[in-house]
Amino acid sequence: MINDNPGVALVAGGAGFIGSHLCRALIERGHEVLCIDNLQTARPSNLRTLEMLPGFTFVEGDVVNLLPDAVLRMADQITRVYNLACAASPPQYQADPEHTMLTNVVGTHHLLRLAERAGARFLLTSTSEVYGDPEMHPQTESYRGWVSCTGPRACYDEGKRAAEAMTFDYARMGRAEVRVARIFNTYGPHMSPDDGRVVSNLICQALSDRAITIHGDGSQTRSFCYVDDMVRGLIALMESEFDGLEPVNLGNPTELTVGDLCDRILALTGGSRDRVIFRPLPQDDPRRRRPDIARARDLLDWSPSIGLDEGLSATCDWFSRELGSPLPSLAAPARPN
Amino acid sequence: MINDNPGVALVAGGAGFIGSHLCRALIERGHEVLCIDNLQTARPSNLRTLEMLPGFTFVEGDVVNLLPDAVLRMADQITRVYNLACAASPPQYQADPEHTMLTNVVGTHHLLRLAERAGARFLLTSTSEVYGDPEMHPQTESYRGWVSCTGPRACYDEGKRAAEAMTFDYARMGRAEVRVARIFNTYGPHMSPDDGRVVSNLICQALSDRAITIHGDGSQTRSFCYVDDMVRGLIALMESEFDGLEPVNLGNPTELTVGDLCDRILALTGGSRDRVIFRPLPQDDPRRRRPDIARARDLLDWSPSIGLDEGLSATCDWFSRELGSPLPSLAAPARPN
Numbered sequence: 001m002i003n004d005n006p007g008v009a010l011v012a013g014g015a016g017f018i019g020s021h022l023c024r025a026l027i028e029r030g031h032e033v034l035c036i037d038n039l040q041t042a043r044p045s046n047l048r049t050l051e052m053l054p055g056f057t058f059v060e061g062d063v064v065n066l067l068p069d070a071v072l073r074m075a076d077q078i079t080r081v082y083n084l085a086c087a088a089s090p091p092q093y094q095a096d097p098e099h100t101m102l103t104n105v106v107g108t109h110h111l112l113r114l115a116e117r118a119g120a121r122f123l124l125t126s127t128s129e130v131y132g133d134p135e136m137h138p139q140t141e142s143y144r145g146w147v148s149c150t151g152p153r154a155c156y157d158e159g160k161r162a163a164e165a166m167t168f169d170y171a172r173m174g175r176a177e178v179r180v181a182r183i184f185n186t187y188g189p190h191m192s193p194d195d196g197r198v199v200s201n202l203i204c205q206a207l208s209d210r211a212i213t214i215h216g217d218g219s220q221t222r223s224f225c226y227v228d229d230m231v232r233g234l235i236a237l238m239e240s241e242f243d244g245l246e247p248v249n250l251g252n253p254t255e256l257t258v259g260d261l262c263d264r265i266l267a268l269t270g271g272s273r274d275r276v277i278f279r280p281l282p283q284d285d286p287r288r289r290r291p292d293i294a295r296a297r298d299l300l301d302w303s304p305s306i307g308l309d310e311g312l313s314a315t316c317d318w319f320s321r322e323l324g325s326p327l328p329s330l331a332a333p334a335r336p337n
Numbered sequence: 338m339i340n341d342n343p344g345v346a347l348v349a350g351g352a353g354f355i356g357s358h359l360c361r362a363l364i365e366r367g368h369e370v371l372c373i374d375n376l377q378t379a380r381p382s383n384l385r386t387l388e389m390l391p392g393f394t395f396v397e398g399d400v401v402n403l404l405p406d407a408v409l410r411m412a413d414q415i416t417r418v419y420n421l422a423c424a425a426s427p428p429q430y431q432a433d434p435e436h437t438m439l440t441n442v443v444g445t446h447h448l449l450r451l452a453e454r455a456g457a458r459f460l461l462t463s464t465s466e467v468y469g470d471p472e473m474h475p476q477t478e479s480y481r482g483w484v485s486c487t488g489p490r491a492c493y494d495e496g497k498r499a500a501e502a503m504t505f506d507y508a509r510m511g512r513a514e515v516r517v518a519r520i521f522n523t524y525g526p527h528m529s530p531d532d533g534r535v536v537s538n539l540i541c542q543a544l545s546d547r548a549i550t551i552h553g554d555g556s557q558t559r560s561f562c563y564v565d566d567m568v569r570g571l572i573a574l575m576e577s578e579f580d581g582l583e584p585v586n587l588g589n590p591t592e593l594t595v596g597d598l599c600d601r602i603l604a605l606t607g608g609s610r611d612r613v614i615f616r617p618l619p620q621d622d623p624r625r626r627r628p629d630i631a632r633a634r635d636l637l638d639w640s641p642s643i644g645l646d647e648g649l650s651a652t653c654d655w656f657s658r659e660l661g662s663p664l665p666s667l668a669a670p671a672r673p674n
Contacts, residue, residue: 154501
């Protein structure tokens with residue numbers, strides 16, 4: 001359903017992986033989109049594609065700093081503020097942990113103040129990382145998590161927890177209408193080949209002649225959501241009518257081991273299992289991760305519709321074009337889920 | 338042991354309850370003390386007493402903002418940075434949750450940058466609140482806590498967790514030597530009568546003609562550390578030689594119920610149990626709290642030495658002078674522990 005004049009949606013981090021898909025979807029729904037991004041993890045090609053769309057405006061800026069005048073000037077037209085600003089893969093967010101923490105806390109603060117000033121609804125993309133290495137499985141939103149606040153992942157995990165805390169305080173104080181999404185692993189076209197996440201790592205390694213790296217023994221589980229499903233969930237959450245005082249898990253509850261993920265990618269790319277090597281698990285790496293999405297089903301009538309084989313096939317396809325490594329013919333037709 | 342020239346100690350929050358005791362103790366050890374405080378929870382009488390001490394300088398300022406020039410100008414003389422800046426009782430820190438979060442994250446960031454610039458050692462006063470409503474009892478430093486990041490206490494609890502994360506990142510990056518203390522309930526003279534904490538509440542109510550309020554049924558437990566012990570622990574931690582990459586619990590492991598605490602205070606003040614009324618427990622109030630202080634014993638050779646009766650007696654004595662409500666003679670001699 002397309003609203004005739006839904007106003008301007010500000011998307012912080014809109015040149016990143018999920019952000020760029022979100023910008024496109026918002027424009028398709030009739031929004032003008034104002035994207036602010038510091039280009040820390042953005043892919044120039046994502047941005048170039050977006051800039052060809054009517055109604056898309058890009059402002060380079062870092063939400064850690066005061067928001068640029070180009071954003072503030074448009075405050076009275078902004079109806080929605082989507083905060084996706086933060087590097088999300090461990091190698092990227094650990095490269096400058098101070099900046100990661102400030103992006104989450106100070107950046108969220110700046111964007112909340114903008115939402116208050118604009119009278120806009122604010123959506124924070126939080127993360128399954130707020131559950132840490134969970135003892136409860138699958139994870140419901142009421143689970144408080146098992147997070148180390150002293151370790152090398154804390155800049156991101158605790159930064160997001162603090163951003164949630166501030167967001168809910170804004171809602172309780174009546175300063176902004178808020179929505180908080182806890183995003184679980186998401187994959188799809190336009191991921192950065194070098195962002196260090198397991199899907200992009202495995203696909204890029206499989207498509208090249210390099211060794212294929214599995215951390216740990218591959219028995220740790222993950223649940224992967226295709227990016228189109230995620231973007232649909234984010235917009236559904238933003239447009240949902242409830243008090244917004246609770247976070248909502250968004251992710252695909254189909255759980256598989258990293259070893260099984262690797263096998264499926266090898267099947268799609270024609271890679272050989274002989275190239276797989278095993279490396280130690282990083283510190284505080286979660287063993288299991290699967291969202292309980294009952295709340296999203298109830299509140300938003302949302303659940304993922306794209307199965308892993310379909311999604312992985314489209315993703316391998318995109319990476320193979322991006323990297324110039326043609327897929328073997330056996331992988332060409334997408335297998336329906 | 339007094340160092341001949343230990344340099345300047347910056348104490349952020351030095352006009353508050355623990356801060357003012359710490360400033361005095363640092364001056365007694367030969368430090369010059371530069372106190373920065375926004376006077377949010379400070380008592381003017383604490384500050385007036387400190388300002389009579391040689392070597393004490395007060396600068397009014399809020400660590401959320403850039404540090405005042407008066408502080409930055411002294412950077413090359415600062416050898417120690419103690420960060421005690423944040424209101425610590427729920428009514429106070431919940432009055433402005435946005436400011437509470439920013440004090441912990443942005444304030445800690447500003448003070449860490451100062452420590453880096455000064456080449457000073459930095460100590461963060463974190464809190465037992467990082468354990469939330471703990472499922473592990475007593476709490477060791479390795480326990481990751483049971484904290485709600487969505488509720489009304491999160492501005493403080495998650496703010497402190499985020500401050501810890503950033504502090505340890507500074508240490509891992511080699512940008513500052515750090516120490517992190519997790520402070521459990523502390524009491525003593527110079528508490529604010531209206532700070533809303535259980536010891537000051539009960540004593541002030543008992544010394545007045547008002548009702549004596551217990552939240553819940555009084556069966557929840559706490560462990561109370563006398564402020565002199567706490568200050569000794571903080572200085573011992575700051576001056577200890579270890580890598581600083583782990584937090585250290587500081588508190589008194591003697592656990593008692595809030596009901597028992599109330600009875601002891603009534604005995605010291607001559608108040609009557611008939612005046613006790615029961616109120617609902619606030620949201621997310623922890624049921625039990627007791628520090629495991631094995632790490633502090635091992636690393637710092639520290640443990641509390643002042644028993645509850647001795648400490649409560651001195652505290653009641655101070656409050657009775659402060660409030661002009663004389664204690665009954667039966668409570669006059671301090672009972673040794």
